[in-house]
Amino acid sequence: MTAHPLLDLPRRFQAGARAGITSVCSAHPVVIAAALRHGLQRDQPVLIEATCNQVNQDGGYTGMTPAGFRRFVEGIATDLGFPLERLILGGDHLGPNPWRHLAPEQAMAKAAVMIAAFAAAGFSKLHLDCSMGCAGEPVALPDTLTAARAAQLAAVAEHHRQGRYDPVYVIGTEVPVPGGAVEALEHLQITRPEAVAATYGVHRDAFAAAGQTQAFARVVALVVQPGVEFGHDAVIAFAPEAAQALSGALRALPGLVFEAHSTDYQSAEALCQLVSGGFSILKVGPWLTFALRETLYGLDAIADxxxxxxPRHRLMAGMEAAMLASPEHWAKYYHGSAPQLWQQRHFSYSDRIRYYWPDRSVVAGVAALRARLAGRRIPAPVLEQYLPRLCREDASFDGLLDGAVQSVLALYQRAIEG
Incomplete structure (x- = not known):
């Protein structure tokens, strides 16, 4: 196996160069294809990640195992001519989270099977997240127990690893559990520099105790809270001055950069400042499918x-029916009156509507919309009315969907390049 390309991020950052990569967290084929086209056009690697709830040995909510997800992504890459050697696959929040209702021993056994499947499928960026309590445990666990369980999973990954690269690891979890924030945004707290040192130290010791010193040498990033988050209709913008001390903590950790979750909906300037501050791995997911949903709803109005x-909003009505028929993906996250719930289902920044695009009835609705627009020219004034941010030369159905995702990815590219 060869050295992982992400190991270069800390070296570049410590040398004073801009060091960053966009982590695309999505299982939507249009989003994945757009990300691969983006990388193909720029001759650069593409990092695509799946969460523990999205993809696992039981299928997750996508119905895909890690090996299945890899085949799914590689199939899209092959169709586009994207070189597979430039594809980096990651697993996010790998730990007992999907099985927290079980006793700790059972949940960790399931987590071990999961991370073995990710490693064996060639996923080479693994976020170890064992911070959540299981049945009979407190919600948040002591750092020593969290680190010991992470080291246990790292040992499993090391034993089962396959693929082009030695895996790299991400530790720490000062972010909401997979699925997004459910608490009020005013409680957001930036990670303290001393917490960074403590997290690093306790994991270093736990990995050493588990005989995983070599694996710890490939810990490339630490998840922290830089002060960014989004709710249903509000976004907390990054304030670099508030995170200055946190960024400074990296000076004592030359082999690390920070990984920032929930960077969706930040401004171009804020994303650029995050990369400058050492938050080199920028995770984005809901924003990409939010842009996709905006475009599909706009195209539905355009067809009418x-x-x-x-506009008769046929696609929106179909989505509403699908979400009401299977409320498990949104009911515990959205709250309020009937009108507020309706607005959140369709327009919340958390974009839990993304779980419903694979629904058979929704797939049929999108296919019907595509057929209605096939071969039809969209006049510029109509496009400007319903999709004003996407007025472009390729105003075809597929071109506009790709353009919506690419417009978001372009902001991240700008931040990485400076």
């Missing part, structure tokens, strides 16, 4: 306008 009438 081309037919000579006002």
């Amino acid at each position: 306008a081309l037919d000579g009438g006002p």
Whole structure:
């Protein structure tokens, strides 16, 4: 196996160069294809990640195992001519989270099977997250227990690793559990520099005790809270002055950079400042499918306008029916009156609507919309009315969907390049 390309991020950052990569966290084929086209056009690697709830040995909510997800992504890459050697796959929040209802021993046994499957499938960026309590345990666990369980999973990954690269690891978890923030945004707290040192130290010791010193040498990043998050209709913007001390903590950790979760909906300037501050791995997911949903809803209105009438919102109605029929993906996250719940289902920044695009009825609705627009020219004034941010030369159905995702990825590219 060869050295992982992400290991170069800390070296570049410590040398004073810009060091960053976008982590695309999505299982939507349009998003994945757009990310691969983006990388292909720029001759650069593409990092695509799956969470423990999304993909696991039981199928997750996508129905895909790690090996299945790899085949899914590589199939899209092959169709586009994207070189597979430039594809980096990651697993996010790998730990007992999907099985927290079980006793700790049972949950960790399931987590071990999961991370073995990720490592054996060639996923080479592994976020170890054992911070959540299981049945009979407190919600948040002591650092020593969290680190010991992470080291246990690292040992499993090392034993089962396959693929082009030696795996690299990400530790720490000062972010909401997979699925997004459910608490009020005013409680957000930036990670303290002393917490960074403590997290690093306790994991170093736990890995050493587990005989995993070599694996710890490939810990490339630490997850921290730099002061960014989003709720249903609000975004906390990054304030670099508030995170200055946190960024300074990296000076004592030359082999590390920070990984920032929930960077969705930040401004171009904020993303650029995050990279400058050592938050080199920028994770984005909901923003990409949010942009996709905006575009599909806009195209639905455009199709009606081309037919000579006002929007009937057929796709939106189909989505509403699918979400009401299977509320498990949104019911515990959205709260309020009936109108507020309706707005959150369709327009929340948390974008839990993304779970419903694979629904058979929704797939049929999108296919019907595509057929309605096939071969039809969209006049510029109509496009400007419903999709003003996407007025572009390729105003085809697929071109506009790709453009919506690419427009978000372009902001991250700008931040990485400076």
